[in-house]
Amino acid sequence: MLHYQFGTAKTVMxxxxxxxxxxxxxxxxxxxxxxxxxxLGNQLIYPGxxxxxEKIVYSKxxxxxxxHNKIWKKQRNIIATIDLGAYCHPKMFTALINTYGIKxxxxxxxxxxxxxxxxxxxxxxxxxxxxxxxDDGSVKKVFLPGYAYFTPKVDFIWGRQFKKPFLIDQVFIKxxxxxxxxxxYTNLPTFSVEIGMGININNLQSQKQK
Amino acid sequence: xxxxxxxxLLSTIFMGCNKDSLDKPLADILYVKSNGNSMPAYIYGxxxxxxxxxxxxxxxxxxxxxxxxxxxxxxxxxxxxxxxWDQRGQGMAQGKPDKADLNIExxxxxxxxxxxxxxxxxxKDSKIFLYGHSWGGMLGSAFIVNxxxxxxxxxxxxxxxxxxxxxxxIETVKLFITIGNEQIAKNHSVAxxxxxxxxxxAIDTNNISSEISGELNSKAFEVEDxxxxxxxxxxxxxxxKLYFYSPINKITxxxxxxxxxxxxxxxxxxxxxxxxxxxxxxxxxxxxSKFDFVVPxxxxxxxxxxxxxxxxxxxxxxxxxxxxxxxxxxxxxNTIINFIKKYK
Numbered sequence: 001m002l003h004y005q006f007g008t009a010k011t012v013m014x015x016x017x018x019x020x021x022x023x024x025x026x027x028x029x030x031x032x033x034x035x036x037x038x039x040l041g042n043q044l045i046y047p048g049x050x051x052x053x054e055k056i057v058y059s060k061x062x063x064x065x066x067x068h069n070k071i072w073k074k075q076r077n078i079i080a081t082i083d084l085g086a087y088c089h090p091k092m093f094t095a096l097i098n099t100y101g102i103k104x105x106x107x108x109x110x111x112x113x114x115x116x117x118x119x120x121x122x123x124x125x126x127x128x129x130x131x132x133x134x135d136d137g138s139v140k141k142v143f144l145p146g147y148a149y150f151t152p153k154v155d156f157i158w159g160r161q162f163k164k165p166f167l168i169d170q171v172f173i174k175x176x177x178x179x180x181x182x183x184x185y186t187n188l189p190t191f192s193v194e195i196g197m198g199i200n201i202n203n204l205q206s207q208k209q210k
Numbered sequence: 211x212x213x214x215x216x217x218x219l220l221s222t223i224f225m226g227c228n229k230d231s232l233d234k235p236l237a238d239i240l241y242v243k244s245n246g247n248s249m250p251a252y253i254y255g256x257x258x259x260x261x262x263x264x265x266x267x268x269x270x271x272x273x274x275x276x277x278x279x280x281x282x283x284x285x286x287x288x289x290x291x292x293x294x295w296d297q298r299g300q301g302m303a304q305g306k307p308d309k310a311d312l313n314i315e316x317x318x319x320x321x322x323x324x325x326x327x328x329x330x331x332x333x334k335d336s337k338i339f340l341y342g343h344s345w346g347g348m349l350g351s352a353f354i355v356n357x358x359x360x361x362x363x364x365x366x367x368x369x370x371x372x373x374x375x376x377x378x379x380i381e382t383v384k385l386f387i388t389i390g391n392e393q394i395a396k397n398h399s400v401a402x403x404x405x406x407x408x409x410x411x412a413i414d415t416n417n418i419s420s421e422i423s424g425e426l427n428s429k430a431f432e433v434e435d436x437x438x439x440x441x442x443x444x445x446x447x448x449x450x451k452l453y454f455y456s457p458i459n460k461i462t463x464x465x466x467x468x469x470x471x472x473x474x475x476x477x478x479x480x481x482x483x484x485x486x487x488x489x490x491x492x493x494x495x496x497x498x499s500k501f502d503f504v505v506p507x508x509x510x511x512x513x514x515x516x517x518x519x520x521x522x523x524x525x526x527x528x529x530x531x532x533x534x535x536x537x538x539x540x541x542x543x544n545t546i547i548n549f550i551k552k553y554k
């Protein structure tokens with residue numbers, strides 16, 4: 001039992017770390033990734049953080065010239081996302097969440113944007129001091145106690161893009177519904193609200209070049 | 211980025227680390243992993259004498275920590291340590307248990323494992339008194355009627371405990387009629403009690419279905435409001451615990467607890483430990499309330515009479531409904547404290 005627990009935890013953690021490193025190092029291979037960092041409240045009150053790497057996979061743009069030669073731009077994007085987040089339920093457990101998704105983004109001519117996304121991934125909980133009792137009655141402390149859950153999700157995001165190319169190029173509010181499948185004897189919906197900002201490393205590099 | 215990840219991981223790993231000392235009041239949380247579920251035990255109070263009261267909450271669908279509320283809990287924790295435990299599939303228990311395995315016997319085995327963990331952590335000489343309220347009375351009975359298991363505890367405290375559902379349903383119907391007529395005679399909420407008595411008289415007590423059982427349970431909680439309004443019950447102070455400070459996530463507790471309740475319901479409706487009460491060889495304290503329609507006093511009185519030996523006590527709270535720990539907190543706590551002091 002102890003060996004099984006160790007193996008499961010180690011495998012899941014290794015996968016999460018590997019995926020994170022891959023997602024964050026993707027730029028090395030010439031991909032143009034955009035990052036989002038946010039503070040989240042799971043069920044509103046349990047604090048956490050989330051990092052999202054996103055890449056536009058399809059884009060449609062409408063440009064109109066308005067009064068005084070002002071250019072209005074409307075954009076529709078399909079974006080692939082990878083999220084890595086964590087939240088803490090004080091004293092009870094900490095959860096690491098890694099999800100993959102696709103979202104539809106609509107950017108208005110005034111640079112407000114709305115996004116709707118779906119995805120799936122895994123959540124791994126980490127419990128504090130946990131013991132198990134073997135068949136012979138001996139008690140053992142469990143190493144890295146907790147469980148991995150498959151987690152489909154739905155996201156709704158509202159935000160504002162900054163027109164000037166700074167490192168921080170947007171702010172947003174995100175609400176997510178995440179299902180932990182096979183949690184106890186049922187499936188558990190959890191809700192999160194995030195407040196965050198977009199980070200565009202390309203903007204930083206172009207600023208440096210200037 | 212890697213540094214942040216390492217910090218998150220390390221803080222997770224070391225989160226549960228604390229020094230075990232019994233000299234200062236205990237405030238520990240530990241989980242017991244058993245058959246696909248990890249169940250938290252919240253341990254608070256005076257651990258100096260290594261005397262623990264292991265509390266089995268009601269429901270199914272409740273949680274342990276909701277019982278750590280008010281004067282009675284304060285008084286108990288001054289005298290000894292109380293283990294507020296979230297049972298399998300309820301409260302903040304989590305994991306991936308198999309539905310097919312869920313039954314009362316498995317949950318009784320969970321208690322056995324929790325006791326083993328408590329002795330491992332706090333010492334083999336720890337004395338444990340098992341306490342069950344409402345559904346906790348049925349679960350505790352499943353544990354205590356087993357002759358091998360009962361050796362693990364120093365005593366059994368059953369408060370308003372539902373150790374026999376078929377018997378309970380019949381007695382609830384009788385109580386609605388008896389107390390109903392008394393209340394009508396006292397001119398208390400006459401219209402409501404007349405309807406309740408009429409409804410109760412129409413129930414065939416030889417054939418109570420699970421639907422009727424559910425109705426009886428709902429009505430039992432409703433009439434406590436009537437009795438409270440008519441001054442029959444002692445004022446019970448509602449919980450002042452804020453959502454933000456509770457270790458229980460109320461949404462999780464509601465969703466998972468209700469599911470566990472549904473899965474156990476058929477078994478509970480048929481379960482009766484009355485014939486096995488004679489097996490109990492440890493000291494017993496049976497507590498009940500005059501106005502408890504959820505678990506009528508007849509169950510505690512019957513269990514008291516069936517328990518063999520002199521090491522037994524019966525306490526009936528005269529001004530309470532299903533939760534005498536709220537209305538008659540001081541008397542309730544002192545009844546438990548005196549019993550534990552006598553038999554520890």
